[in-house]
Amino acid sequence: MGTKQQISERITALLKESKLSVTETRVKILELFMKSNGALEHSDIETQTGQSFDRVTVYRTLQTFLDKGIIHKIPTTDTSVRYAVCKSECSEHDHHDHHVHFKCESCGTTTCLDETNIPEISLPKGYAAHNVEVVVSGVCKTCK
Amino acid sequence: MGTKQQISERITALLKESKLSVTETRVKILELFMKSNGALEHSDIETQTGQSFDRVTVYRTLQTFLDKGIIHKIPTTDTSVRYAVCKSECSEHDHHDHHVHFKCESCGTTTCLDETNIPEISLPKGYAAHNVEVVVSGVCKTCK
DNA sequence: TTATTTTTGCAACAGAGTTGCATTTTTATT
């Protein structure tokens, strides 16, 4: 993780790499993502920053991070949208998650299992795959 | 598929098996699911039935079908919720999709690939899996 | 056919997400 100072520097660097202005909102939201071990949804961000930002700003910040490939969406079966920070292999124009997402039925947390690879899936004839999303639900390490 | 008459009989039987009243709404919505080769979302149902039902009725009907294991949800990365009819192996209390879902980036249709099985995924120590959802995106048979 | 149960539709509401525009903050320039 590193000290608070180091994290702050990493965030600033990340924003500059993505050609984004370094603003309080963006730094605070990125800090939240880096501190949290799971995926966040819009409402998590509103509560955990203590409502310090306007809803609209949060929506726009998340959209910007998505566009720049800083965060990615995780599929859900409800109307919520969950986001997690991307690992190094993601870029602005070629975005793929090569890992499995795990949703705990007990604590509700969604985590990225970065070590778990997605196996090859053989589709029927005529189908071409670009991206494969895997969401496993069950009971996580901490809730067991 | 069978004739219109046969489909209607199958639907009536299905509803009775699930201990549900046979109503115009339910029959029409189930017909829609059976005719369509892809997954439907709430708005599809509203448009394709020609707004003949109240929004609330459609929401409640979908929830009822879900509860009875007649349809299942498909994960998405947006706020939409997609539904598809279940195959025989699904029951009211033990519901699992054992197949892969395919979302076409060209036509937007989501289909159930009933023949394509979900591979075994080996999770890190301490994680217990109950259900695995796989959504592949790419280009489908008809759009290719 | 009638009584009971279930389903439907309406009204009203709550929440999620979006858009335009003026103000503020950040970055670039001198």
Next chain:
DNA sequence: AATAAAAATGCAACTCTGTTGCAAAAATAA
């Protein structure tokens, strides 16, 4: 360091999605 240009923010107002309570209507049971 001061100023100009560009970008981001916050507010108001709006749309779209989904929910709840309740009375009317339809379906099932008797």
